[in-house]
Amino acid sequence: MRIELAGWESEGLRCPDMSVDLRRNGRVPSVSLIQMPNGTGKTTTLELLNATLSGSAQEWKPDLIRSYRRGREGSVGRFKTNLLVDDRHLSIELFLDYSTGRARYRSTNPGSGGVVQKHRVPPALDRFFRPEFLRLFIFDGEFAGRLLDDGQAEADGVVDALCQIYLLREASSFARGYWEKESRLDTTRTEAGLSRIRERRNALVARERQVELELEKAKSEIRVLNTQLLELGEKITQRIDSVAETRKLRDEAESERSSARRDVAEGRTNLMSALRLPHALHPDLSDRLKALRDNLDRVRLPENTSVQFFEELIDEEVCICGRPMDDVAREEIRVRSEQYLDADDSGVINAVKHDITRYTEEPEDDEQDAGYSRVVRLKNELDEAVRRERLADQRVRVLLDRLIKNGDEELETWQAEVDEKEGRRKKSQILVDEIEHSGASDSNAETSKCLRVIRREIEDLNERIAQIDGTVRLRNQTELIASLLDDAGERARETIKSELLDECNRRLSMILENDPLVIDRIGDSIHLRGQQGASAGQTLAIGYTFLMSVLNRGQNDFPLIVDSPAGPIDKGVRRRVGRLLPSLCSQFVGFTINTERDGFVDALESMVDDIAYITIFRQTPGTRRMKDTLPQDRYVETRNAILVDDRDYFFRFDIEEEEENAV
Amino acid sequence: MTIDKALEDALEDTIRNSGQPETVARRIIAWVRQMSQGSLVKEDDARFLKAICDELRLEGDSED
Numbered sequence: 001m002r003i004e005l006a007g008w009e010s011e012g013l014r015c016p017d018m019s020v021d022l023r024r025n026g027r028v029p030s031v032s033l034i035q036m037p038n039g040t041g042k043t044t045t046l047e048l049l050n051a052t053l054s055g056s057a058q059e060w061k062p063d064l065i066r067s068y069r070r071g072r073e074g075s076v077g078r079f080k081t082n083l084l085v086d087d088r089h090l091s092i093e094l095f096l097d098y099s100t101g102r103a104r105y106r107s108t109n110p111g112s113g114g115v116v117q118k119h120r121v122p123p124a125l126d127r128f129f130r131p132e133f134l135r136l137f138i139f140d141g142e143f144a145g146r147l148l149d150d151g152q153a154e155a156d157g158v159v160d161a162l163c164q165i166y167l168l169r170e171a172s173s174f175a176r177g178y179w180e181k182e183s184r185l186d187t188t189r190t191e192a193g194l195s196r197i198r199e200r201r202n203a204l205v206a207r208e209r210q211v212e213l214e215l216e217k218a219k220s221e222i223r224v225l226n227t228q229l230l231e232l233g234e235k236i237t238q239r240i241d242s243v244a245e246t247r248k249l250r251d252e253a254e255s256e257r258s259s260a261r262r263d264v265a266e267g268r269t270n271l272m273s274a275l276r277l278p279h280a281l282h283p284d285l286s287d288r289l290k291a292l293r294d295n296l297d298r299v300r301l302p303e304n305t306s307v308q309f310f311e312e313l314i315d316e317e318v319c320i321c322g323r324p325m326d327d328v329a330r331e332e333i334r335v336r337s338e339q340y341l342d343a344d345d346s347g348v349i350n351a352v353k354h355d356i357t358r359y360t361e362e363p364e365d366d367e368q369d370a371g372y373s374r375v376v377r378l379k380n381e382l383d384e385a386v387r388r389e390r391l392a393d394q395r396v397r398v399l400l401d402r403l404i405k406n407g408d409e410e411l412e413t414w415q416a417e418v419d420e421k422e423g424r425r426k427k428s429q430i431l432v433d434e435i436e437h438s439g440a441s442d443s444n445a446e447t448s449k450c451l452r453v454i455r456r457e458i459e460d461l462n463e464r465i466a467q468i469d470g471t472v473r474l475r476n477q478t479e480l481i482a483s484l485l486d487d488a489g490e491r492a493r494e495t496i497k498s499e500l501l502d503e504c505n506r507r508l509s510m511i512l513e514n515d516p517l518v519i520d521r522i523g524d525s526i527h528l529r530g531q532q533g534a535s536a537g538q539t540l541a542i543g544y545t546f547l548m549s550v551l552n553r554g555q556n557d558f559p560l561i562v563d564s565p566a567g568p569i570d571k572g573v574r575r576r577v578g579r580l581l582p583s584l585c586s587q588f589v590g591f592t593i594n595t596e597r598d599g600f601v602d603a604l605e606s607m608v609d610d611i612a613y614i615t616i617f618r619q620t621p622g623t624r625r626m627k628d629t630l631p632q633d634r635y636v637e638t639r640n641a642i643l644v645d646d647r648d649y650f651f652r653f654d655i656e657e658e659e660e661n662a663v
Numbered sequence: 664m665t666i667d668k669a670l671e672d673a674l675e676d677t678i679r680n681s682g683q684p685e686t687v688a689r690r691i692i693a694w695v696r697q698m699s700q701g702s703l704v705k706e707d708d709a710r711f712l713k714a715i716c717d718e719l720r721l722e723g724d725s726e727d
Contacts, residue, residue, distance in 0.1 A: 478716070
C-alpha cells in the first residue's frame, strides 16, 4: 500500500491560514521542503496533521482545543489533510469549535462511502492511522531520543509496526478470540469438564446394561413361571375334573370366564375408540364446540375456488333453485355472489364448522347413542364384563377350596405353589413394566429403572460430549495456531533486529564517518557500544538510520514527515543524511528553517530531481517589505500569510535579514 | 501482496519444528498475506482459520 501526503489546508488556527498542494503535474514529488521560519507554526501544523489522521482530537480537552485559537479570532478552526492512498483521494478535516471546546471531523473518501461527518478511514488504513503508528512517519527529534531510552521499548514498536509483525499478533489474537466466541454458549469448555460428563455417560451405560440384564432375567422368570403355572393349572384342573360334580361346575365357570374375558377385551377396545373423540370426554366440551360454531362467521366461499362457480351458473338455462335463468336473475346472482365470496381462509372456517356439526349432532335413531352418552354406556358394559370375569374366577376358586377342605393335601400344595409363583410372576411383571415404561420426561436417569429414560439421557450426553469435544478440539487447535503465530512473531522480530543491526551499523559508518558510533544490539531499545548516551546530532542520526532501515524493508510506503530534519546535526552529517533519505522512503516532507538548507538541501538535490520548494511566512509589519521581492505568479497571499512555491526564493529567503532591514 | 521475508521464514521454521504439516504453514502465510492487504472481514478471517484447523495435527490424531 502506498500512502502519500498530497497537501493540507488550515484556517482560523494559530498556524497561518494556508492551502498547500504538494503535487506537481498531478504527482506527489519524492521530496517536499516546507520552509517556515520559527514561530510560523511548524509544530502546530505537524500536530494537526497527526490529529487529523489519527482522529485523536475527539479526546482533547476543551482547554487544549482552545489553545489552537489565534488570539481571539474566529470561533472555529479548520485543518484538512489531503492524502493519496494507492492514487485514490482521501481527505480528513478537523474542526475545532472554540466556544464549545469540542472537536469534530469530516471524512471524504470518494471511493468508499463519500462524505461522512466523522473520522473514518478505509479499514485497510485503520491500523496505520493510530497515534502509535503515525509518530513513526510524522517524526521528531524526541522520538529519536526515545529509541535510545531503555524504558520506552520504542525499537520493538517500530519493528513490529513497519515489518508487519503486528499481523501475526492480530492473527493470534483472532484465533484465541474465535474460540472464545464459538464456545461462549457452552459453559463446559475444559478437558476436566469433558471428563466429568464422559464419566457420567459411562456410568449410565453401565446402568443401562445392568437394567437390561434385570429385564432379561425378569422376562425369563416370567416365562418359566408361566410354564410352571400352566402345568400346575392343568394338574389342578384334572384333579377338579376327577370329581364328577365339580367337573360340571368347573366347565360352567370356565365357559363363563371365557365369555367374560372376550367381553372385557371387546369392551376395552370400543371404549378406547370412543374416547379418541375429544367432545365425548365431557358433555360440556360438546356444548362449547357448538357455541364456537355458532359464533363463527356466516358461511362464505373461498373466492379463488368459487368465483368460477357463479360465472358458470349465470350461463345456465335454469338456476340451482329450479327457476328459469333470466337476465334479472343473472344480474342478481352477479351482484349477490360477492356477498358469499371471501378470502381463502374461509374454507378452513367452513371445514371447522362442518366438522363440529358432524361430530356433535345427536343421532336421528333414538336407539343409537353418540359422544359422551356412548362413552358412559361402553364404560358400564366394560365394568360388567370385568365383574363377570372376576366372578367366574371366584367360582373356580370356590371349587378348589371345597376339594382342599375335603382333605386333598396334594391339591392344597399345588395351590400354594400357584399362589407363590403368581406372586413372583406379578413382582417380575411389575419390574418389566417399570423397565419398559415410556418414561416420564422428568425422571432421574441415575435412579430410574426405565430404559427409555436411561437411553434418552445417554443420547443427550453423547450429543453434549460431541459438542464439547468439538469445542475442546477447537480450543486446542486455536491455541496451537496462536502459539505458533506468537513463536513465529518472536523469531521474526529477532531475525529482523539482527539484520537491522548490521544495516544500521553499515549506514551509521557512512553517515557518521568522522564520529564513529556503533549499535551494540537492538533490544526493546537501541543500545550503543561503549557509551551510555549520545549527543543530539548522534541521536538524530541514529533515529534516521534506524527508521530509514526499517522503512526500507517494509512492504508499505509511507511518507516520512520530519520537523527540522537537519537541525542539530553538523554539515557533514547533513550531507550524508540528505543523500540517503530519498532512497529510503517514497516521500520525504521536511519542515525546515533557512539555517538547515546548507549541506542538507544540496545533498537532496544531488539525489532526486522532483523536489517541491515551498516557503511560508506570516504577514507582519516586519515582513511587509518582503512582498516586494516575491516572484511573480509564484506566490499565494492569504489573510495572514504568504506561501511561495519557488526554488530560487526558497534559497534566498532569509527572514532575519529582512526583519533587521525593516528595523 | 508480499509480507516481510523474515515473517514467512519464521512461520515456516516454527511450524516445521512443531511437527505440523507443510500445508499449515502455507495456509497461515496465505492468511497473513491477505491480512496485510487489510481487506479481510471477520468472516474471511474465520474461513482462513478453519482451513488451518483442518490441516492441524493434534496429539492423539491418527496419522492418516
